[in-house]
Amino acid sequence: MKKILSAFFALILVILGLFAFQRYLVAKENAAAGSSGKTKVLNIYNWGDYIDPALVKKFTKETGYQVNYETFDSNEAMYTKVRQGGTAYDIIVPSEYMVEKMRKEHLLVPIDKKRFTGFKYYDPRFLNDAFDPHNKYSIPYFWGTLGIIYNDKFVKKSEVSHWDQLWSSRFRDKILLVDSSRDAFGLSLISMNKSVNSKRMPDVLAAKAKLDALMPNVKAILADEMVMYLAQEEAPIGISWSGQAAEMIAQNKHLHYVVPSEGSNLWFDNLAIPRTAKHFTAIYKFLNFMSEPKNAAQNAEYVEYATPNKGAVKLLPKSVTSDRQFYPDDQTIKHLEVYSDLGSRWTQIYNDLFLEFKMTNR
Known part of the structure; x- marks a missing residue:
């Protein structure tokens, strides 16, 4: 009888051991799943x-x-x-x-x-x-696109249909500019009929000089806060992306967005x-x-x-x-240019010149 009981308990221990081993394997598998990205x-x-x-x-x-x-x-x-x-x-x-x-x-x-x-x-x-x-x-x-937001209470569409019009003395201290080197240089390059992806130093320096000439008209250089400022009519003109323009227009019916016909950025x-x-x-x-x-x-x-x-x-x-304004036709899209990667050297040149533009012209 003792031998039978001993054999029975031994069998129980074996079974418990198998259960324990199985749980170990499951835990190990779950850990492996987590490390290999299979968790939820x-x-x-x-x-x-x-x-x-x-x-x-x-x-x-x-x-x-x-x-x-x-x-x-x-x-x-x-x-x-x-x-x-x-x-x-x-x-x-x-x-x-x-x-x-x-x-x-x-x-x-x-x-x-x-x-x-x-x-x-x-x-x-x-x-x-x-x-x-x-x-x-x-x-x-x-x-979307890069373009010009204007308030029809103060500005007519015909006055801001082209990039070059932004340099008008009428707009002194009236323009909000998006805080982006590629976009600032992009609009300047396009206004000179140059590529937004130019890697020619004469083009880039000429674009910088033209931006310097725009600075008297620039009230502020802003990021997301531009939406609030234009919606609250702190300035009559802004240069930013179509997505931001949509947010502004939703808050103020007097705001409109235009992509200059000579071209812009398609992002x-x-x-x-x-x-x-x-x-x-x-x-x-x-x-x-x-x-x-x-x-x-x-x-x-x-x-x-x-x-x-x-x-x-x-x-x-x-x-x-x-x-x-936000779903332009094919004719407009034909004149848009996508930014390409300039590489580290030229990216640094654009960024340094833009920083210089912001620092030395205020």
Whole structure:
């Protein structure tokens, strides 16, 4: 009898040992899953207030993936953080020239076109651009232009239809300028019929001299706060992006936006996967989710920027998509130029000259 009981208890111990070992294996597998990016988490690094929070909640509800959301205020700040690699972001939102820079430096993971099925929804005009041929590394998120915002209580449209008109003595201390070296030099270069991507020192120095001549008309050089100042009529004219213009116009019916007919910048913000990414199942679920026309349309209505998603455009109000201020026609788009990556040397030249412009002319 004792032998039977001993054998029975031995069997129990073996079974308990097997259970313990199984639990160990499961725990080990879960730990491995976490380290290989299979946990139910998605880490997004985006511009501030650049997605409808309701869509983030909807994504979590539909998929079970918890979204960790951080924001940046410039392409350069985002680039530096991704390059340092301290944080494992899964999705980032770089502008066109930064996509080019980051893909050249092998900081981006190619889009798996078998897993991302949303390209069919996008307008071909906004795909396969020079900064990312065949969209190997990026998906267009929003697009827009650089232009002039004016208040019709103080300024007529005919007075600000061309970049050169901004130099009129009538506008002394009346212009708010966006705090961006590429945009400031861009408008100056275009006004001289030069490329916004010029790497000719005579062109760049001439653009700097012309900017210096504009300074008496510049009331302030601002970032996001320009929206408030123009909406509250602190100045009659601003130079900024179409997306900011939309925000201002929503707050003040006297504000309007115009893209000078001689040309301007065509910009893109894009969804991309940085080399720090880990949660690839979540990444492709999110990219496909955001590309669904109904979701893209909802996002465009919230952000108030132009969407490159042709499926979403069909769902937006005609009053929005027929507004040539923000959805310009093909003729206008033909005269627009996309920023390219200037390389570190020329980027530094532009930035140094812009800083000099800001520091020495006040």
